[in-house]
Amino acid sequence: MFQIAWRNIWRNKSRSLVVISSIVIGVWAGIFILSFSWGLYQNNINETIFKQLSHIQIHNPKFNVENDSKYTLSPTDTIMTQLQADDRIASVSNRIISNGMISSPTTASGVKIYGIDPLAEVKQIGLDNNVKKGAYLSAGKENAILIGEKLAKKLKIKPKSKVVLTFTNVKSEIVSGAFRVAGVYRSKNISLDEVNVYVLKTQLRKLLELKPTESNEIAILLKDESQLDAVKKYSADLVPDGKVEDWKELSPELGMIIESFNLYTYILTGIILLALTFGIINTMLMSVLERIRELGMLMAIGLNKRKIFIMIMLETFYLTLVGSPLGLLLGWVTVSVFGNIGIDISMFSEGLSSYGFSSMIYPALDNQNYFIIAFMCLITSLLSAIYPALKALRLNPSEAIRKI
Amino acid sequence: MAKTIIDAHNLSKTYNADTVPVKAVQDVHIHIEEGEFVALVGPSGSGKSTLLNMIGGLDEPTSGSVVLDQVEITKLPENKLIDFRLHNIGFVFQSYNLIPVLTAKENVGFVLQLQKIPKEEREKRVLNLLHQVGLEDKLNSRPGELSGGQQQRVAVARALASKPKIVLADEPTANLDSKSTANLLDIMAKLNKEEKTTFLFSTHDIRVIQKARRVITLVDGKVESDVQQTPK
Numbered sequence: 001m002f003q004i005a006w007r008n009i010w011r012n013k014s015r016s017l018v019v020i021s022s023i024v025i026g027v028w029a030g031i032f033i034l035s036f037s038w039g040l041y042q043n044n045i046n047e048t049i050f051k052q053l054s055h056i057q058i059h060n061p062k063f064n065v066e067n068d069s070k071y072t073l074s075p076t077d078t079i080m081t082q083l084q085a086d087d088r089i090a091s092v093s094n095r096i097i098s099n100g101m102i103s104s105p106t107t108a109s110g111v112k113i114y115g116i117d118p119l120a121e122v123k124q125i126g127l128d129n130n131v132k133k134g135a136y137l138s139a140g141k142e143n144a145i146l147i148g149e150k151l152a153k154k155l156k157i158k159p160k161s162k163v164v165l166t167f168t169n170v171k172s173e174i175v176s177g178a179f180r181v182a183g184v185y186r187s188k189n190i191s192l193d194e195v196n197v198y199v200l201k202t203q204l205r206k207l208l209e210l211k212p213t214e215s216n217e218i219a220i221l222l223k224d225e226s227q228l229d230a231v232k233k234y235s236a237d238l239v240p241d242g243k244v245e246d247w248k249e250l251s252p253e254l255g256m257i258i259e260s261f262n263l264y265t266y267i268l269t270g271i272i273l274l275a276l277t278f279g280i281i282n283t284m285l286m287s288v289l290e291r292i293r294e295l296g297m298l299m300a301i302g303l304n305k306r307k308i309f310i311m312i313m314l315e316t317f318y319l320t321l322v323g324s325p326l327g328l329l330l331g332w333v334t335v336s337v338f339g340n341i342g343i344d345i346s347m348f349s350e351g352l353s354s355y356g357f358s359s360m361i362y363p364a365l366d367n368q369n370y371f372i373i374a375f376m377c378l379i380t381s382l383l384s385a386i387y388p389a390l391k392a393l394r395l396n397p398s399e400a401i402r403k404i
Numbered sequence: 405m406a407k408t409i410i411d412a413h414n415l416s417k418t419y420n421a422d423t424v425p426v427k428a429v430q431d432v433h434i435h436i437e438e439g440e441f442v443a444l445v446g447p448s449g450s451g452k453s454t455l456l457n458m459i460g461g462l463d464e465p466t467s468g469s470v471v472l473d474q475v476e477i478t479k480l481p482e483n484k485l486i487d488f489r490l491h492n493i494g495f496v497f498q499s500y501n502l503i504p505v506l507t508a509k510e511n512v513g514f515v516l517q518l519q520k521i522p523k524e525e526r527e528k529r530v531l532n533l534l535h536q537v538g539l540e541d542k543l544n545s546r547p548g549e550l551s552g553g554q555q556q557r558v559a560v561a562r563a564l565a566s567k568p569k570i571v572l573a574d575e576p577t578a579n580l581d582s583k584s585t586a587n588l589l590d591i592m593a594k595l596n597k598e599e600k601t602t603f604l605f606s607t608h609d610i611r612v613i614q615k616a617r618r619v620i621t622l623v624d625g626k627v628e629s630d631v632q633q634t635p636k
Contacts, residue, residue, distance in 0.1 A: 007505035297501040300462055301562070302490025302518050304483050397462045 001307060005314035012287065019283045020323040023377055026276040027327025028334065030269050030373040035335045035363035036343070037265045041258050043361060045247075047188050048254055051125050053247045054093075054219035056232055061243040063216055069098040070170040072214035073242050082238055083220060088227045093120035094215040096204050100167025102147070102197060104155035111151070111197045113165060115204030124219055127185070127198065134159030134183030142203050144182035148193030152184045159183060165199070169208045177207050218242075273376065277384040284316055284388035292395060299397040309389045316385035317378075324374045332370065338363045408471075409569055409602050410436035410459060415468035417454050417625075428454040430625040431468075436604060438569070441596045441635075443616035444606040451625040452606035453574050459604070460493050460572045461485045473569055490518055494563025496573035496605075502547040502558055508534060509543040512562045519566055533561040537591050553584025557591065564595055573605035577612055589615045593635070 009016045049055055058079075063071035073079065076094050083092045096115035101108055118137040121127040127146070128136040137144050145163060147155075157163060159181050166176045179199060187193055205212065218239075222231055228246055236244045248255060288295070295308060303311075342360040412434040419426040429451040436442055444452050457463035459470055461477045469478045477488060489495075502511045509530055516526045534540055537557040547555050556576060563571050573592075577585040589612060596603050605612070613619055614636045621629045 003510075004503065004505060011505060293501070294503065297495075297497065298503070299486065300460070300489065300495050300497075301515055302486055302566075304486040306483075307518075 001311055002314065005311050006318055008287075008311075009315050009318055012290075015283055015287065016319060019280060019319045020326070022276055022279045023320055023323025023381060024327040024330060026272050026380075027324055027373055027377050028330045029272050030377070031328070031331030031365060031370060032334055032363070033265055033268050033272075034369055034373065035331075035339075035365035036361060037261050038365055038369075039339070039343075039361045039363040040261065042364060044254065044257070048251055049247050050221070051130075051187060052189065052192070053250050054124060055222045055225065055228055056220040056235060056244060056246050057250055058218040058220075058235055058239050058242040058244050059216065060241075063097075064243060067099055069096065069167075069208050069210065069216060072210060072216055073218060073239060074211070074215075075213040076215040076218070077213060079218060079239055083218070083235070086231070086234065088223060088231050090221045090223045091120070091123040092218065092220050093117060093124040094201075095217045095219070096201055096208065096210060096214075097216040098167045098204065098208060100165055102151070102155065103164045103166065104157045104161065106156050107154070109151060109154055110195070111165070112195050113167065113204060114196060114198045115201035115208075116198050117201050121198075124221060130185040130187050131183040132186045134181065136183055137198060137200060139200070141180075141182060142200060143177070143179045144200065145179035146183050146185055146198040147181060148196060149184050149186040150190055150194040151197070152181070154194065157181055165197075167208075170210060175207050177203070269376075273380045276377065276380055280316060280319075280381050280384040281387055284312065284385050285391060287315070288312060288388045288392045295392055295395055296397040299395070305393045308392055312389035312392055313382060313385050316381050320378050320381045324377055327377070328370055328374055331365075331373075335363050335365050406437040406439060408435055409438045409440075409473055410434060410604065411471040412455075412459055413469045413471070415455070415458060415470065416466050417451070417458060417463065418466045421466065428625050429458070429465075432622075432625070432627055434459075434620065434627070434630075436602060438602055439596070439600045440602050440604075440618055441593065441616055442602075442604045442618045442620060443613050444604060444620050444622060445608055445613055446606075446622035446628075447608065450622045452622055454625075455622065456572050456574050456604070456606055460495060461489055490515065491566060492569050494566065494568040494571040494601075496556070496559045496563045496571065496576045498575040498578045502555055502562070504547050507544045507546055508539060508550065508558045508561075511547070511558055512565050515562060515566045529565060530561075533565055534558070536595065537561045538587075551584075553580050553587065556580060556584070556588055560588065560591060560595075564599065564601065567599070568601065570602045570604065573603065575606055575608075577607065577609055582611065585609065585611060 058073060060071035060073055080092055080094060083089055093116070098113045098115075100111060100113055102111045116137070118139065131146070132149060137146055145165070152158065155163065161181045163179050163181060164176055165179060166174065169175045185193070220231065220235065222228060232244050232246055236242075298308060299305070339362050342362045344360055412432055415429055415432040416427070417429040419428055432455060444455065446452055454463065458465045459472075461470070461480070465478060469476055471477070472492060475488065477485060480488060503514060506514060512533055513526050513530045516529060521529075531540070531543075534543060537560055539554060539557055539561070542550060542554060547558070550558065560576070563573070577588060580588065592603055593615060595601060607613060616633065617635055618630070618632050620627060
């Protein structure tokens with residue numbers, strides 16, 4: 001019977017090839033879509049971790065709620081030294097943060113002011129790489145400021161322009177400082193570029209009247225993400241009165257975006273499988289109806305219905321068995337090739353980068369997912385063979401034989 | 405006296421009972437004993453095929469019963485019936501009806517395989533049968549590569565492979581030329597004699613009728629005559 005089923009599928013070669021190709025394309029498309037979205041998430045996650053949040057951040061719990069610079073972590077130096085000594089940690093930096101207003105001669109805008117150590121942030125978030133015009137901050141120029149491209153456009157300023165930052169200090173007094181634009185940066189996340197400005201930590205501390213041991217944020221970059229929970233716990237012990245959060249907690253919207261992309265992925269995969277289902281139902285039904293007489297004869301000479309059913313299912317199974325590996329191979333090649341050279345989606349990237357997505361996508365997929373997709377295609381094709389097979393069972397041998 | 409192998413009792417079949425009733429077979433009684441060589445004749449539409457199908461358990465009668473070798477097949481559930489057919493009845497159909505993807509050898513062996521006969525014994529019996537029908541040189545040909553007469557001889561070999569008690573043949577020679585017809589009939593007659601297999605075949609070919617030892621004539625679904633004769 002295995003032999004009959006196998007030979008049966010080669011009776012109508014072009015039809016079998018159509019089914020096989022649809023399985024190949026189904027598997028391939030499933031792999032491609034999954035790997036593409038996976039690449040997209042991975043890209044986005046990496047972007048967020050390595051260019052923006054780091055793996056872990058520590059704040060004063062009240063700072064998170066009220067966003068006031070007076071809620072600080074202390075003593076920063078001691079904490080930093082201890083964190084830097086840990087070999088699970090790649091780099092650490094601390095920042096002073098204040099919310100305020102930036103004014104240019106023409107207009108003003110609300111900003112989040114980061115007081116940073118320029119050298120530390122090179123390692124931490126690669127900030128210097130983002131500078132498009134002018135220069136990165138350096139220790140000597142006390143009143144230098146780094147602003148985003150979008151904000152610069154809004155304020156109609158360029159490097160060397162003068163701006164004034166206005167904010168409240170820890171005593172709740174309004175203070176202002178004059179700064180000169182050192183450079184204009186552009187990150188992958190346009191919405192943040194409009195809000196975040198960077199100045200020297202020493203300068204901002206002076207204006208805010210904070211003590212040298214105080215800071216508002218400590219960011220930790222890990223060597224290996226699998227250590228996340230361990231380092232999180234270690235940091236919590238180190239700073240008992242601080243709030244330790246990882247990037248997932250810090251950026252819940254990232255999770256939401258990933259979730260909604262996941263949903264699209266499932267819907268797309270569902271559509272592909274649905275198309276596959278109808279293709280197979282159609283083909284197998286044709287092949288059953290074409291063989292009514294033959295099936296009737298098989299029943300007459302003693303092939304019972306269970307075996308007829310198995311035979312039709314086997315035919316579908318064989319088709320899938322031929323198609324799936326081809327699809328897997330094609331999918332694997334596609335993922336490998338594009339995983340290296342990347343896919344440029346800059347056509348759509350204006351919208352995506354406002355979500356923090358990069359325009360180059362490197363598709364990637366776990367080995368496990370390949371098999372899940374192949375397995376899903378197999379299940380789908382077997383499920384869709386059930387109807388044609390049942391149709392064959394409903395045949396009455398004498399009527400079937402009489403049909404011409 | 406030989407035992408009764410086919411006993412059809414009060415057999416009737418009506419098609420389209422709900423709309424335009426067509427009485428294909430009406431109240432037919434047939435008794436056939438083991439080893440008989442019977443022709444079922446009659447004009448087209450007289451109900452020959454329907455009667456054969458009912459006797460072979462391929463079609464359900466509207467009323468009446470069929471007893472084959474003391475088993476009332478009209479009462480068997482479908483799967484048991486298929487099994488009964490597999491072990492007791494050989495079929496030969498009008499247009500060859502071989503499995504197109506299998507070779508002559510595999511076609512004949514297929515029924516034996518279904519009966520789970522061990523491979524060696526199967527091989528032996530298949531070769532023997534194909535030898536008997538004169539196709540020992542076509543063992544590995546597929547049906548498409550055989551002539552009509554050759555295909556029908558494979559079909560006869562297949563029908564006999566499981567050593568059935570009964571072979572039912574529905575116009576086996578309808579698509580054959582006269583030489584193939586004579587050849588096929590000789591083979592059937594020989595096997596009937598040697599293996600004591602009961603043959604019941606429908607036909608309206610006069611040459612075939614002449615070969616039969618008993619001729620049952622069916623007209624409008626009823627038995628019109630039932631005569632013994634000496635085959636020519």
